[in-house]
Amino acid sequence: MTELWQLTAHAxxxxxxxREFSSIELTKSVLERLHSVEPAVNAFITITEKIxxxxxxxxxxKFSSGTATALTGIPIGIxxxxxxxxxxxxxxxxxxxxFIPPYNSHVNEKLEQAGTVMIGKTNLDEFAMGSSxxxxxxxxxxxxxxxxxxxxxxxxxxxxxxxxxxxxxxLGSDTGGSIRQPAALCGVVGLDxxxxxxxxxxxxxxxxxxxxxxxxxxxVEDVATILDCIGGHDPRDSxxxxxxMPDLRHYLDREIxxxxxxxxxxxxxxGLEDGVRSQVEEALLEFERLGCEVDRTLSLxxxxxxxxxxYLIAPSEASSNLARYDGIKYGLRNExxxxxxxxxxxxxxxxxxxxxxxxxxxxxxALSAGYYDKYYxxxxxxxxxxxxxxxxxxxxxxxxxxxxxxxxAFPMKQKVNDPYAMYLNxxxxxxxxxxGLPALSMPCGISEGLPxxxxxxxxxxxxxxxxxxxxxxxxxxxxxxxxxSL
Amino acid sequence: xxxxxxxxxxxxxxxxQIQHLAxxxxxxxxxxxxxxxxxxxxxxxxxxxxLEEVNTDDVIPTAHPAPLRNIMRSDEIGASLTRxxxxxxxxxxENGLIRVKAVLx
Numbered sequence: 001m002t003e004l005w006q007l008t009a010h011a012x013x014x015x016x017x018x019r020e021f022s023s024i025e026l027t028k029s030v031l032e033r034l035h036s037v038e039p040a041v042n043a044f045i046t047i048t049e050k051i052x053x054x055x056x057x058x059x060x061x062k063f064s065s066g067t068a069t070a071l072t073g074i075p076i077g078i079x080x081x082x083x084x085x086x087x088x089x090x091x092x093x094x095x096x097x098x099f100i101p102p103y104n105s106h107v108n109e110k111l112e113q114a115g116t117v118m119i120g121k122t123n124l125d126e127f128a129m130g131s132s133x134x135x136x137x138x139x140x141x142x143x144x145x146x147x148x149x150x151x152x153x154x155x156x157x158x159x160x161x162x163x164x165x166x167x168x169x170x171l172g173s174d175t176g177g178s179i180r181q182p183a184a185l186c187g188v189v190g191l192d193x194x195x196x197x198x199x200x201x202x203x204x205x206x207x208x209x210x211x212x213x214x215x216x217x218x219x220v221e222d223v224a225t226i227l228d229c230i231g232g233h234d235p236r237d238s239x240x241x242x243x244x245m246p247d248l249r250h251y252l253d254r255e256i257x258x259x260x261x262x263x264x265x266x267x268x269x270x271g272l273e274d275g276v277r278s279q280v281e282e283a284l285l286e287f288e289r290l291g292c293e294v295d296r297t298l299s300l301x302x303x304x305x306x307x308x309x310x311y312l313i314a315p316s317e318a319s320s321n322l323a324r325y326d327g328i329k330y331g332l333r334n335e336x337x338x339x340x341x342x343x344x345x346x347x348x349x350x351x352x353x354x355x356x357x358x359x360x361x362x363x364x365x366a367l368s369a370g371y372y373d374k375y376y377x378x379x380x381x382x383x384x385x386x387x388x389x390x391x392x393x394x395x396x397x398x399x400x401x402x403x404x405x406x407x408x409a410f411p412m413k414q415k416v417n418d419p420y421a422m423y424l425n426x427x428x429x430x431x432x433x434x435x436g437l438p439a440l441s442m443p444c445g446i447s448e449g450l451p452x453x454x455x456x457x458x459x460x461x462x463x464x465x466x467x468x469x470x471x472x473x474x475x476x477x478x479x480x481x482x483x484x485s486l
Numbered sequence: 487x488x489x490x491x492x493x494x495x496x497x498x499x500x501x502x503q504i505q506h507l508a509x510x511x512x513x514x515x516x517x518x519x520x521x522x523x524x525x526x527x528x529x530x531x532x533x534x535x536x537l538e539e540v541n542t543d544d545v546i547p548t549a550h551p552a553p554l555r556n557i558m559r560s561d562e563i564g565a566s567l568t569r570x571x572x573x574x575x576x577x578x579x580e581n582g583l584i585r586v587k588a589v590l591x
Contacts, residue, residue, distance in 0.1 A: 102571040196552045209550035238557040239550065308534040319511060326512070328586055333577035340587040341512070349514040357513055361504070362527055364511045375534070380547030382540050387548060420530055436551025460551070 004029035005165045008481050009074045009222040012168060016063055016073050023059035023073030027052050027117050030075040034119065034166040037486055040147050043161035044120040045080045045138045046088050055117040062115050070225050072115035077167035079158050080121040081128050082213065083202035084108050087118075091204045092126040092136040092154075095325045095332045095351030105202025106237070107171060107213050107230045114229050119167045123157030126353045127322065128178055128206045130154050131425045134416045135355040142412070143186060144484035145450050149409040152182030152425075158216050159186040163484045169226055170216040175207045176310050177404075177429025179214045180441035184404035184453020187443045187482045189223045189470070190216045192429075194461050195436030196241035198227070199234030205321040207314035208239075210433055219480030220442065220471040224248045227463065243461065251468035257291030259469060262298035262397035267428055273407040275447025280403045283444040283454050283473065287401070290472055298393060298400070302386045306431040309386065311423055312366050312379035313434070318356075319363030325351065358419060387435045394459040399469055402428050404441040404453030428455060438463045442470050443482050451482070498528040 004026045007015065015021050031049055038044060052075065059073030083089050085104035090096045104112075111118075125135040133141040133156025143151040144164035151160040155172030159182035162170050172179040174192035183190025191214045198213045205211060215226030232245045263284060268277065288294050327333035327347030334346035352360070366375040393400060405428060415422040432439040437457055444454035454473075458466040474480045504524050508515045515523070569582065578585040 099575070102567050102575065195550070196554070235559060239552045239554065241552065242554075302540075305537060305540060308537050311530065312534060323512075327577060329572075329584060330575035330577075338587055340589050342514075343587045344512045345514040348512055352513065357515075357519075358523065358526060360511045360513065361507050361523055362530065364507050365499075365503075365527065365531075368507070368510065377547055378537050378540075378542060380549065381542035381545040382537055383548040384545050385540065385542070387551065419526055420533060423530075434551075460553075 003033070005033040005168070006481075006483060007168065008219050009071060009169050009217065009225060012074060013070055017068070019063075023056040023063070023117065024053065026073060027056035027075055030119060030165070030167060037144065037164045037166055040486065041142050041144055041160050041164050041166070042139050043122055043141050043157040043164065043166055044077065045090055045092065045123050045157070047120040048087055048118050051087065052117050052119050055115070059115045059117060069114045069229070071111070071229055074116050074169060075119045075167050076111065076116045077119050077122045077158055077161045077170040078108065079124055079155050079170070079172050081124055081173050081204045082107060082171060083204065084118070084121065087121065089121065089204070090138070091128070092124045092138060093351065093353065093356070094137045095347070097137065097332060099331055101202070103202065106199035106234045108202065110230045122155070122161055122170060125154035125156070126356050127204065127318070128154040128173055128175055129318065129355050129359050131177070131181055131422050132416065133157060133182070134412065135353055137353055140412060143409045144486045145187065145409065149411050149450070150185070152185035152409065154178040155190070155216065156182045159183050159188055159190065162186070162188045162216050162218060163482070164486055165483055168218070169222055171213060171226070171230070172216050173203060173211060173213050174433065175210045175314060176433045177426040179216060180404050180429050180439060180453065180455060181426060183216055183441045185409040185451065187451030187484065188216055188218055189220055189440065189442045190214065191223045191227060191440045191463065191466070192433065192438060193227055193231060193463055194241065194438045196239050197231050197438070197463070199237040199240045201234055201236040207317040208321060209317060210314055218482065220467060220474050221252055223440070224252060224467045241461070246464045248464060248467055251464040252471045254468050254472070255291070256287070256469050256472040259292045259399065259465070260397045261287055261292050261294045262393055262400045263294060263296045264298045264300040264303065264400060264402060265296070266300050266303035267402035271406050272403060273447065276403050276405070276407060276452050279445030279447055279452040280454060284401065286473060286476055287469070290476055295397070298397070300389050300393065300431070302382070302389045303431050305382050306386055306434050307423060307427055309379045309382050309434055310426070310430045311362070312375050313383065315359040315363030316366045316376050317363070319360045319367065322356070322360055355419070383434050386431055390432070390435045390437060398465050400457040402455045402457070404428055404455040408447050408450035408452060432457045436460060438466055440466050440470055442474065443479060499524045
């Protein structure tokens with residue numbers, strides 16, 4: 001028999017509407033599952049059981065009064081980079097270890113209006129800097145498919161929790177792949193929306209020209225439903241896209257015959273694991289069977305430069321954004337000195353982890369006198385060329401399909417002391433991030449007992465066709481709602 | 487630990503540079519961290535040298551990918567956090583102000 005925690009959000013919504021079970025029952029089932037898997041997975045920094053039960057009760061009232069939405073009563077995990085009023089928000093860092101936000105993020109306001117049930121705040125690489133969730137001040141998260149392996153990162157807690165059934169849906173954030181890469185490695189669906197689609201008001205800043213909040217779920221429909229809830233214009237974020245939200249649900253259950261798909265050769269080079277390659281090739285055949293025009297002649301030569309561009313721009317922006325953590329106004333303060341500058345230096349030395357310090361230093365260097373033109377400005381110019389290359393490609397194609405990652409989940413500790421090897425894990429997710437394009441990762445098979453992710457990149461503002469293709473593929477392959485057996 | 491190739495040595499970061507960067511970034515670092523950062527940052531930057539190959543003459547730099555310019559709001563007084571809410575977060579307060587360590591000797 002299916003347990004309630006195993007349901008997708010849309011299946012749970014049907015059950016809640018039909019009064020087959022209550023939101024309280026659903027929430028208790030998810031919490032019970034969470035408590036049984038959490039000792040092995042460590043997906044959460046804070047578990048908000050009391051809030052969850054209170055919100056579940058309110059959700060049940062909404063069903064009685066007929067004011068329920070598609071997400072009412074659905075247990076959700078929220079990445080701990082996203083501010084939640086009154087609930088500790090740490091960014092996975094000691095420096096915000098006890099920070100209780102006095103206001104709410106835009107996305108959490110939206111979720112609360114929709115009536116979701118917050119299960120907890122999920123683990124992440126500190127300030128979202130990392131690809132394995134090992135760089136968290138609150139301990140590493142394990143991949144539910146194999147607890148000796150990493151779940152990806154930085155939204156590793158969110159992806160692992162959804163994959164393990166410790167929540168039904170989750171929010172993540174993506175700067176260079178932080179939603180898609182963990183979604184791929186945990187066998188769930190994650191969408192990095194178009195830059196500006198989702199307001200960052202109340203989202204702790206990392207790389208402001210790249211950061212975007214997005215959904216993680218166990219199938220394509222759930223991801224569409226979450227984006228539908230959190231997306232749209234918000235005047236409190238000056239980069240928020242003023243265009244009206246597309247009607248995402250309109251794209252589900254539609255044929256994809258005739259859709260033009262470009263497959264760039266630069267994503268199928270040395271370093272791509274055979275098991276990942278063969279699953280992705282298999283998926284491309286499926287798209288052909290569904291009537292798409294799959295074209296393998298696409299070349300995006302700027303792809304290889306995206307890593308350098310990203311790892312210059314993101315740390316530069318981070319070095320500026322993280323200057324605010326100085327031990328003065330809020331957060332940790334090291335008290336060992338009587339002098340203000342030394343207090344700041346020691347506070348930051350104590351409060352930041354190794355990777356955060358490394359990126360602040362890298363960014364400070366790239367922005368410093370004498371190196372600005374060579375590194376930061378150059379990276380911004382090459383960024384323009386990457387965008388132009390995508391623009392050209394999207395005159396010929398509706399979508400671009402690639403693997404999400406070069407390999408399946410790797411063992412813990414394997415790359416944590418080799419920063420560049422860790423950065424290489426993002427090579428397929430960085431180009432679209434740099435260009436601000438929407439991109440989704442979904443499961444497309446198993447290799448060595450671990451999930452493989454398929455990445456679907458769309459044109460700027462075009463989440464619709466991505467969801468259309470992803471949904472059609474999921475249907476055709478009887479995919480969706482993949483749970484790690486744990 | 488990575489071995490620096492010949493062309494890398496040219497741009498390897500010195501101990502003094504790392505100390506200077508740490509000062510700019512206001513992070514106290516240990517001798518051990520200096521060694522490690524010099525090696526790791528040099529290694530990372532060496533990989534970025536490939537950007538030099540790209541011709542960027544007359545290419546306009548991209549600061550962000552949003553098709554927007556200078557979004558302003560009207561200069562009106564609106565709701566904000568109260569003084570108490572803000573002070574609640576501060577590590578140390580006195581007489582309704584945030585207390586800091588000595589700024590001047």
